[in-house]
Structures are given as C-alpha cells and as structure tokens.
Amino acid sequence: MHPIVERIAQKDIRALAKAITMVENDVPDKLDLLSDVFQLKGHARLVGLTGSPGAGKSSLVNRLITRLRQQNKTVAVIAVDPTSPFSGGALLGDRVRMHQHFTDEGVFIRSMATRGSLGGLARATKDALRLCDAFGFDVVIVETVGVGQSELDIMKIVDTTAVVVTPNSGDVLQIFKAGIMEIADLFVINKADLPGFGKLKALLKELVMTTATTEHETAIIKTVATENKGIDQLITAIEAHHTFLYNTHTGQKRRLDQLSLEVHELIREEIWRDVGAFLDTERVESYFKQETVDPYKLAQALYEKWKHNGGSDI
Amino acid sequence: MHPIVERIAQKDIRALAKAITMVENDVPDKLDLLSDVFQLKGHARLVGLTGSPGAGKSSLVNRLITRLRQQNKTVAVIAVDPTSPFSGGALLGDRVRMHQHFTDEGVFIRSMATRGSLGGLARATKDALRLCDAFGFDVVIVETVGVGQSELDIMKIVDTTAVVVTPNSGDVLQIFKAGIMEIADLFVINKADLPGFGKLKALLKELVMTTATTEHETAIIKTVATENKGIDQLITAIEAHHTFLYNTHTGQKRRLDQLSLEVHELIREEIWRDVGAFLDTERVESYFKQETVDPYKLAQALYEKWKHNGGSDI
Numbered sequence: 001m002h003p004i005v006e007r008i009a010q011k012d013i014r015a016l017a018k019a020i021t022m023v024e025n026d027v028p029d030k031l032d033l034l035s036d037v038f039q040l041k042g043h044a045r046l047v048g049l050t051g052s053p054g055a056g057k058s059s060l061v062n063r064l065i066t067r068l069r070q071q072n073k074t075v076a077v078i079a080v081d082p083t084s085p086f087s088g089g090a091l092l093g094d095r096v097r098m099h100q101h102f103t104d105e106g107v108f109i110r111s112m113a114t115r116g117s118l119g120g121l122a123r124a125t126k127d128a129l130r131l132c133d134a135f136g137f138d139v140v141i142v143e144t145v146g147v148g149q150s151e152l153d154i155m156k157i158v159d160t161t162a163v164v165v166t167p168n169s170g171d172v173l174q175i176f177k178a179g180i181m182e183i184a185d186l187f188v189i190n191k192a193d194l195p196g197f198g199k200l201k202a203l204l205k206e207l208v209m210t211t212a213t214t215e216h217e218t219a220i221i222k223t224v225a226t227e228n229k230g231i232d233q234l235i236t237a238i239e240a241h242h243t244f245l246y247n248t249h250t251g252q253k254r255r256l257d258q259l260s261l262e263v264h265e266l267i268r269e270e271i272w273r274d275v276g277a278f279l280d281t282e283r284v285e286s287y288f289k290q291e292t293v294d295p296y297k298l299a300q301a302l303y304e305k306w307k308h309n310g311g312s313d314i
Numbered sequence: 315m316h317p318i319v320e321r322i323a324q325k326d327i328r329a330l331a332k333a334i335t336m337v338e339n340d341v342p343d344k345l346d347l348l349s350d351v352f353q354l355k356g357h358a359r360l361v362g363l364t365g366s367p368g369a370g371k372s373s374l375v376n377r378l379i380t381r382l383r384q385q386n387k388t389v390a391v392i393a394v395d396p397t398s399p400f401s402g403g404a405l406l407g408d409r410v411r412m413h414q415h416f417t418d419e420g421v422f423i424r425s426m427a428t429r430g431s432l433g434g435l436a437r438a439t440k441d442a443l444r445l446c447d448a449f450g451f452d453v454v455i456v457e458t459v460g461v462g463q464s465e466l467d468i469m470k471i472v473d474t475t476a477v478v479v480t481p482n483s484g485d486v487l488q489i490f491k492a493g494i495m496e497i498a499d500l501f502v503i504n505k506a507d508l509p510g511f512g513k514l515k516a517l518l519k520e521l522v523m524t525t526a527t528t529e530h531e532t533a534i535i536k537t538v539a540t541e542n543k544g545i546d547q548l549i550t551a552i553e554a555h556h557t558f559l560y561n562t563h564t565g566q567k568r569r570l571d572q573l574s575l576e577v578h579e580l581i582r583e584e585i586w587r588d589v590g591a592f593l594d595t596e597r598v599e600s601y602f603k604q605e606t607v608d609p610y611k612l613a614q615a616l617y618e619k620w621k622h623n624g625g626s627d628i
Contacts, residue, residue, distance in 0.1 A: 295580060
C-alpha cells in the first residue's frame with residue numbers, strides 16, 4: 001500500500017491534505033495511490049453544490065456544516081475556485097465565512113485552484129473527493145460556481161448534485177439552455193423570502209415534471225440560508241436521493257455510468273501522458289523548419305508513427 | 315480538394331459559414347478539409363482581444379472594424395460566447411452593437427457557442443480562424459471574455475493578443491496571478507478617460523519592463539472606444555507586433571511553438587476519437603457488474619489492451 005494511503009487509513013489529516021496536493025500536482029504514482037485509496041471503501045455522501053455567483057452557495061454550505069456537525073457527522077468541503085483569471089479573487093470573501101469551522105477537527109475545508117488546464121482541475125477535484133471519502137468523512141461537499149463545462153463535469157462524480165437558484169435571477173432560463181437539468185438531482189431555491197419565489201417554484205416544478213419517472217422526481221427545496229431556514233429539509237432530500245441511487249435500478253445504472261465515464265477519463269489522461277512523452281522525443285518544432293508544413297497532415301503522420309512504434313512499446 | 319474548400323477559394327461567403335459549422339460539428343472529414351484549407355495560404359493578421367466583461371471589448375471591435383474598412387481592409391470577427399451556462403446570454407447585447415456592419419460584404423461576424431466540451435469550443439474556434447484566414451480576410455479578430463483557461467488557449471493560435479483592461483477595475487492584480495502576462499502581446503487601457511488611468515498605466519509599465527527584451531517590449535495603448543480615441547494607435551501597434559513576429563528570431567520561434575502546440579492538440583483529439591470507438595466496443599459498464607472493480611486498475615488494463623490490439627489496427 002502506498003505510504004500516504006497508509007497514513008490516510010490511520011486518519012492522519014495532514015496525509016489527506018498532502019495526498020490532495022499530490023493529485024493536484026499529478027505525481028507519477030498517482031494512479032497507484034488512487035487505486036490503493038479506492039480499497040479503503042469510504043461511505044461518504046458525495047454532494048455537489050452549484051449555481052451562479054451570488055446564489056448563496058457558501059452560506060448554504062456553512063449552514064449544512066453546522067447542522068451536520070450537530071448530528072455528529074464529519075464533513076469535508078472541496079471548494080473549486082472560479083476559473084476566471086479576471087475574477088479569481090471574488091470568492092475569497094465567501095471562504096472567510098466558513099472560517100468558523102476551521103478549528104473543528106470534524107471539518108476539513110480545501111480550495112482547489114486552477115493550475116494548468118481546466119480539465120486538470122476537474123480531474124484533481126474528483127480525485128480529492130475520492131480521497132476525502134476514503135479518509136472516512138460522512139459527507140463530502142464540492143462547491144463550484146457554474147461557470148463552465150469542466151465544473152459541471154465535476155458533478156458527474158458526486159452522488160447528488162444540488163443546483164442553487166434564486167428568485168428573479170434569470171437562472172432558470174439558463175438551466176433550460178445549458179443542459180443543467182441533466183445534472184440536477186435536486187433544486188434549492190435559496191433566498192426564498194425574496195419576491196418571485198412562487199413564480200420560480202412553479203416554473204421549476206414544470207421543468208421537473210418533464211423528466212420525472214415513477215422511481216424518481218427531482219426535489220425542489222426552499223431555503224433561506226442567512227436565516228438558517230430549510231437546511232434540515234435539504235439534508236433530508238439529499239438522503240432521499242441517496243436511497244434512490246442505492247435501491248433502484250435507475251439509480252444503480254446511473255452509478256455504473258458514472259464509473260464508466262471515469263474510466264474513460266483516466267484512460268484519456270494516461271494516453272495523453274504517453275503521447276506527450278513520444279512527441280517530446282520527436283521534437284515537433286523541427287518539422288516546421290520549412291514553413292510550408294501543414295499541421296493537419298503532420299498530426300496525422302505523427303499519430304500513425306506513434307501507433308505503429310511508440311503505441312505498442314512505450 | 316474538398317468541395318467546400320473549392321467554394322471558399324472562390325470567395326463564397328456561405329461556404330465559409332458552412333465550413334465553420336462543419337468544424338463546430340466535428341465532421342468526420344474535418345482534418346482533410348482543414349488540410350486543404352491550409353493550402354489556400356491566407357495573409358490575415360490574426361488578432362485576439364480578451365478582457366473581463368465590461369472592459370469594452372465589443373465597442374473596441376466595432377471601432378476597429380469601422381477604421382479597417384476605411385482603409386479598405388476586410389475583417390472577420392469570431393466572437394466566443396461566454397462559457398457560463400448561467401450567464402450565457404449576457405453578451406448578446408454587445409453583439410447587437412456590431413449589427414451596423416452586418417450589411418457590409420467586407421465584414422464577416424460569427425459567434426461560436428459552447429457545445430460539448432470547452433476544449434471542443436477552443437478547437438473549433440481555432441479552426442474557424444484558419445477558415446477565415448484562408449477565405450482571404452485581411453484581419454481576423456477573435457473576441458473572448460477571459461473566463462477560463464480554454465479561452466486563453468484560443469489566444470495561442472493568434473498572431474497578436476490584446477488584453478483589454480480598464481482603470482480601477484482591479485484587472486491588473488489578476489493579470490499577475492493568472493499568467494496573462496504570458497499571452498499579452500499588447501495591453502489596451504480602454505476607458506482611459508476614467509480616473510485611475512495614470513496609476514494603471516504606471517503599473518502596467520512596470521509589469522511590461524519585467525519581460526521586455528531588446529527585440530520586443532509589450533506595447534500599452536490608450537483608448538476610449540466610445541469616443542473613437544486611440545483606434546489608429548491600436549492598429550499601428552498590431553502592425554508593429556506583426557513585424558516583430560515575422561522579422562525577428564524570437565518572433566519566428568514563437569510562431570514555431572504555436573504550430574507545434576497545434577499539432578499536439580490535433581493528435582490528442584485524433585487519439586481520443588480512436589480510443590473512444592475502442593471503449594464503445596469494450597462496453598466499459600459491463601466490467602462494473604461486480605461493484606468491487608477499481609476504476610483506476612480497470613483504466614490501466616483497458617489502456618494496455620488498446621495499445622496491444624486496438625492501437626495498431628483500428
């Protein structure tokens with residue numbers, strides 16, 4: 001067993017933090033590490049929380065932590081920082097609100113920063129969720145601002161994705177457009193004391209009915225995070241969705257699809273690492289000495305070369 | 315030659331629009347199409363414009379079009395829609411401002427929408443730039459809101475990337491953090507009539523000096539797009555940067571690096587298409603019938619299988 005995984009098995013929280021840094025840095029023995037971690041078999045509810053900036057996600061997370069701690073449950077939170085280089089610091093204020101939990105040993109909070117590609121961030125976030133699960137947390141929450149496909153991809157690894165919307169924000173129109181319906185396991189109408197709540201709820205209800213089955217109907221939860229309202233109902237809805245996942249045919253199929261998708265991604269990453277090493281030795285730049293080389297033809301030729309040589313013995 | 319490329323060679327603007335749709339939809343013969351297009355050898359200045367929402371990018375593009383048309387130059391604009399599913403429609407208003415050019419045959423405006431992955435959008439946008447270049451436009455501008463790594467990646471294909479900032483917006487702090495310096499070929503301080511201009515310019519100047527060489531120093535251009543001020547200086551700076559690219563060793567190296575990077579990307583895409591087909595026939599889900607399968611180990615095993623069978627004969 002990987003030494004860091006042994007320490008995680010012994011509930012060493014610093015080993016968890018270090019392992020997350022290792023997957024972020026894409027260390028060479030990452031797959032072995034994660035494979036070992038997979039054997040630890042966590043039992044966490046993996047919960048995703050997404051929604052536009054200002055929807056009150058961090059306040060909701062904060063209230064969820066407090067309530068879950070009262071129920072003696074341990075909680076890990078993975079906060080995915082916004083990907084914009086221009087608004088990168090905007091959410092720091094939100095983070096500060098969670099600081100009250102920083103001295104609680106039953107709570108682990110970690111920000112994932114954008115480094116390198118967005119795809120890399122999504123991958124590292126998923127690995128971090130697995131690590132927190134393996135460590136033994138009862139609930140692992142990943143919070144993202146819904147600013148891109150990669151962030152939505154992260155939600156494909158969680159058990160339950162809660163999409164947070166607010167009255168009169170126009171979010172619902174975007175939900176129609178961007179395929180958010182596909183990833184929403186439950187809707188949270190936060191700031192439900194604002195005017196426009198009834199209209200928003202009616203609209204969501206209609207949306208939800210179009211995808212409802214006898215086994216499952218997407219729940220709509222009403223919260224006012226700042227007043228600590230609706231948090232218990234949200235926790236109950238998350239549990240109900242978990243029961244659906246583990247006790248119905250549809251739920252099981254969804255979990256299998258998620259695992260398959262992950263295998264696809266892992267293979268993609270592995271191949272790209274190998275091909276990258278092959279291309280480094282090929283020194284692609286050298287082909288361009290005569291300016292007339294066509295990058296499309298060159299790509300095809302190099303790929304053929306890799307398949308017939310590098311592909312089978314690298 | 316691909317039939318659509320023949321029509322592009324004959325300056326059929328509808329063929330250009332159709333070809334962009336084809337690369338967006340990732341048609342099977344895309345690489346052949348692009349390879350043929352590459353033979354047409356355009357002469358366009360490829361210009362990227364990026365910056366935070368509200369920096370006035372669309373106004374700048376609008377003014378640039380007008381001025382370039384006065385100089386009898388033809389212009390294509392590729393506008394990359396923001397990737398947020400929540401704020402997807404926000405820029406539509408900006409687009410409308412460009413409508414005055416819609417009846418001008420020397421101007422081509424196209425929006426690229428997010429479909430599928432962000433990586434797919436970046437790829438399609440680069441292909442669209444190539445197509446516009448091949449069609450024969452004198453200037454091709456790609457406009458993005460700098461909301462993610464993929465959008466910044468788009469800038470790696472252009473000749474000149476202009477980063478638009480405004481006084482007192484805090485953008486400059488983010489430029490430090492997010493590695494924007496690496497992609498900025500010139501800075502545009504728009505809304506330069508706002509208070510805080512002097513401070514921003516001094517700060518940018520300091521930033522620029524840290525990367526300046528005897529061959530090249532990143533220009534800082536002062537504009538007030540709404541009053542049509544500084545547009546000529548911006549065009550001159552774009553030309554000066556083009557001269558640097560084509561007449562210095564550093565410039566040439568950068569162009570070779572760009573082409574190499576593109577080859578890497580094309581190979582990655584090609585491989586993923588092949589592996590995807592292999593995995594479809596493998597029916598990955600079937601491996602998970604016993605819940606104990608480790609996705610990390612399975613990924614490694616399937617990759618080995620592909621390398622030794624599929625990799626060489628698919």
